[in-house]
Amino acid sequence: MDRQGNAPPDDIPLVLARDGQHGPVVHAANRAARLAGIMAGSRVVDMRALCPDLQVAYADQAGDRAALDRLVLWARRWCPWNVRDGDDGLILDTTGSDHLLGGEAAMLVEMETQLSLLGLTSRLAVAPTWGAAWALARHGPVRAICGAEDLAMKLGALPVTGLRLDPATVLLLRRLGLKTIGAVMDVPRLSLTRRFAKAALPANPLLRLDQVLGKLAEPVSSIDPAPRLIVQTRLAEPIFDPTPYLPALCADLCDQLQQAGQGCRRLHLTIYRTDGDISHLSVAMSALSRDPVHLNGLFRDKLDRINPGYGFDLIALEAADLGGVKTVQSNLDGGSDDDLELAHLLDRLAARFGDRAVTRPVLRASHIPERAEMRLPVLADAPALMPVPASERPIRLLDQPEEVRVLYAVPEGPPAQFVWRRQTHRVTRYAGPERIAPEWWRDRPGTRLRDYFKVEDQMGRRLWLYREGLHSDGRGGDPRWFVHGMFA
Amino acid sequence: MALLHMQKTLQGYPPQPGLSCFTLSEVFVETVADAAALGFALARLPCGQRPVLWVQDRVSRKESGYPCIAGIGPLRPIIMVNVTRAADVLWTMEDGLRCRSLGGVIGEIWGDPAVLDFTATKRLALRSEAAGVPCWLIRRLAHPNLSAARDRWRIGARPSAPHPHDSQSPGAPRWAVELFRSRHAKPGQWVASYDRTADRVDLVAAVSDRTLDAGDGPAGQRAAG
Numbered sequence A: 001m002d003r004q005g006n007a008p009p010d011d012i013p014l015v016l017a018r019d020g021q022h023g024p025v026v027h028a029a030n031r032a033a034r035l036a037g038i039m040a041g042s043r044v045v046d047m048r049a050l051c052p053d054l055q056v057a058y059a060d061q062a063g064d065r066a067a068l069d070r071l072v073l074w075a076r077r078w079c080p081w082n083v084r085d086g087d088d089g090l091i092l093d094t095t096g097s098d099h100l101l102g103g104e105a106a107m108l109v110e111m112e113t114q115l116s117l118l119g120l121t122s123r124l125a126v127a128p129t130w131g132a133a134w135a136l137a138r139h140g141p142v143r144a145i146c147g148a149e150d151l152a153m154k155l156g157a158l159p160v161t162g163l164r165l166d167p168a169t170v171l172l173l174r175r176l177g178l179k180t181i182g183a184v185m186d187v188p189r190l191s192l193t194r195r196f197a198k199a200a201l202p203a204n205p206l207l208r209l210d211q212v213l214g215k216l217a218e219p220v221s222s223i224d225p226a227p228r229l230i231v232q233t234r235l236a237e238p239i240f241d242p243t244p245y246l247p248a249l250c251a252d253l254c255d256q257l258q259q260a261g262q263g264c265r266r267l268h269l270t271i272y273r274t275d276g277d278i279s280h281l282s283v284a285m286s287a288l289s290r291d292p293v294h295l296n297g298l299f300r301d302k303l304d305r306i307n308p309g310y311g312f313d314l315i316a317l318e319a320a321d322l323g324g325v326k327t328v329q330s331n332l333d334g335g336s337d338d339d340l341e342l343a344h345l346l347d348r349l350a351a352r353f354g355d356r357a358v359t360r361p362v363l364r365a366s367h368i369p370e371r372a373e374m375r376l377p378v379l380a381d382a383p384a385l386m387p388v389p390a391s392e393r394p395i396r397l398l399d400q401p402e403e404v405r406v407l408y409a410v411p412e413g414p415p416a417q418f419v420w421r422r423q424t425h426r427v428t429r430y431a432g433p434e435r436i437a438p439e440w441w442r443d444r445p446g447t448r449l450r451d452y453f454k455v456e457d458q459m460g461r462r463l464w465l466y467r468e469g470l471h472s473d474g475r476g477g478d479p480r481w482f483v484h485g486m487f488a
Numbered sequence B: 001m002a003l004l005h006m007q008k009t010l011q012g013y014p015p016q017p018g019l020s021c022f023t024l025s026e027v028f029v030e031t032v033a034d035a036a037a038l039g040f041a042l043a044r045l046p047c048g049q050r051p052v053l054w055v056q057d058r059v060s061r062k063e064s065g066y067p068c069i070a071g072i073g074p075l076r077p078i079i080m081v082n083v084t085r086a087a088d089v090l091w092t093m094e095d096g097l098r099c100r101s102l103g104g105v106i107g108e109i110w111g112d113p114a115v116l117d118f119t120a121t122k123r124l125a126l127r128s129e130a131a132g133v134p135c136w137l138i139r140r141l142a143h144p145n146l147s148a149a150r151d152r153w154r155i156g157a158r159p160s161a162p163h164p165h166d167s168q169s170p171g172a173p174r175w176a177v178e179l180f181r182s183r184h185a186k187p188g189q190w191v192a193s194y195d196r197t198a199d200r201v202d203l204v205a206a207v208s209d210r211t212l213d214a215g216d217g218p219a220g221q222r223a224a225g
Helices: A031-035 A044-050 A061-077 A103-117 A130-139 A151-156 A167-175 A181-186 A189-196 A205-213 A243-260 A292-298 A338-353 B036-044 B058-064 B086-096 B118-131 B219-224
Strands: A014-020 A023-029 A055-058 A082-085 A089-092 A229-239 A262-273 A278-289 A312-324 A358-363 A373-377 A396-408 A415-420 A423-436 A450-457 A462-468 A480-486 B024-029 B052-056 B078-082 B104-110 B135-140 B151-158 B174-182 B188-195 B200-205
Touching: A014 A031, A014 A044, A023 A044, A061 A082, A061 A089, A061 A278, A089 A130, A130 A151, A130 A205, A151 A181, A151 A205, A181 A205, A189 A205, A229 A243, A243 A262, A243 A292, A243 A312, A278 A292, A278 A312, A278 A338, A292 A338, A338 A358, A338 B078, A338 B086, A396 A462, A396 B058, A415 A462, A415 A480, A423 A462, B024 B036, B024 B118, B036 B135, B036 B151, B036 B174, B036 B188, B036 B200, B052 B058, B052 B086, B058 B104, B058 B135, B086 B104, B086 B118, B118 B135
Parallel strands: A014 A055, B024 B135, B024 B151, B052 B078, B052 B104, B104 B135
Antiparallel strands: A014 A023, A082 A089, A229 A312, A262 A278, A262 A312, A358 A373, A358 B078, A396 A415, A396 A480, A415 A423, A423 A450, A450 A462, A462 A480, B151 B174, B174 B188, B188 B200
8 A cells, every 4th residue: 555656666676574583574576576486474584585585575464554544434435335355355245236337347346446546456356254255355256246155166166274273274184185175165064063163254264254154144234333424426536625526415315304204403514535435524413413504504613624635526415313394384373383483593503613612601509610611512401490599699700719818817717808819808798608519429539628708809890719728727828819700 | 861772571572662772782890800791781681581691702701700690690690701812702692692582782892803793793783783683892991982872881880789798798799880971861970779589670860979088986886886
């Protein structure tokens, strides 16, 4: 996978190395190196002796795996259910998808064309089981297509390495003279069972054979559930800006939702880039919706955030978090539905400023003032109402309580004067203290209690002050004073 | 006082059809950390369960805190929007004023940003009147520049009313309210006192008590003597 564009010419033998037990071993070799007799898995020093002008580079195995994982998602353009197979393969469950691409043969040609446009060499096969497809792709003819009825015949001629066995077992089978899958099939089942009863799956030819022939199920578990409602637009040539195509996509999707009697709370926009990558964009809604204008509007300011790479040729829009929506009759007097308007407003705000900027504060059961309030995302459902604290609370709270310097007559009493933000406030009247103890089940040990005072200064400003701790509580030095809020 | 239409109705409609009280009002706060203006604006919002859209820019939140629903009361649901720039505050307020199901829109803007000009306030005022949603723009550390706000107030805190049971503690809040420019009412100055239980604002003419003399002694002695 030489994406960087500095691939050496084909006639220079090149191998990729990885660390083995006794020095680097060959991970992969190019065509020239293979012709020179270099095999994967052998040591690099031995191969250098074999081929003196061999070039060696280290393999980026994690990068290859990540690239393959991306390719799994990219391959969703053909069918929705696919998975990475080992370090060098993809399994696509094309059941029901092949007729969309003109049959299985045409589908394979299309896949090979698209993959070769990415600069990838591919060997493709269609078979009824995972194991059969694996064997045919690696050892079968080019673009092999195999039906369920001729499975045994087509696989019989392939070598036993096509059974996905570990090298030791393959060696054992060769020594037993079983060189093809057909030969293994001809061995009586009882003998194979007796020989390999306790072997694990990669070392068990019988189980592997059952998997290949479909006697043992081997389901394809894709990495996330297949989308249910999805519309897509194929473009004739790569473009960079999906904006002109979105209204039509939204309208199509809303038609589908309408027919299904459903609305969605989440939209995923996926663009399939020509360089073999995909970009995602998601928006969420506070209420189930299938209004194309509204859905389109949610993407308005976000489209410039997606990375188009070298352009993209396929746009897919998928509805998620579906739920049943009844057809709503519009008001006869021409008025609008209040709840719907509010939900649309919240969607617009959350789509523009993000989920965390738009919140719905609700009360929570706690006496600590800053914990008595919880900020819920507006897109969530509203919880039940909590009771209001009995004592008076300020209408403003500071994010962080600000420390003040205080003069007081009695240590445990109210302040007489304090300096806050470089201004001296003389306390004319006060109410309190209201003692709020720390929550021992949440706070760190040693957290001090708070004595809250509502004070009014000479200008009439009403502030909420607290003293953190007592002089004699043994949890630190002199108690400090903080301003925490403002009363009306 | 009749000019100001302080009465509120349950449905939240203006008391007289000709005089819309659902418009853009601009409030200048005397000192930064003073919740008097917010108390006044909240008291003037129509009653009911409709949510209030509350928009703050970053500096306002940092310097003057955030609305505390334990003090405001859970009967008025709040949708809080925290944004960074004043332009975003204006955008959010305008977008919110398209929605008739809000009980009010309150925006807090710090200083005199360039985007808050006559055009921006005029857009807010027209939208607010068209939607029938009251809109309050709270300005801190700001100059009363050119603005299309229908009512422009300057509000500060004043020493509160005597507490009925405890002479030491502050009672019902009082605010110095100055309406310095208005389209519908005559400008003037008042001292407003707020009755929390009835959610009612009473205005009296701005005749205040004399300031305390040095020899006046503490409040308890004054009450006795």
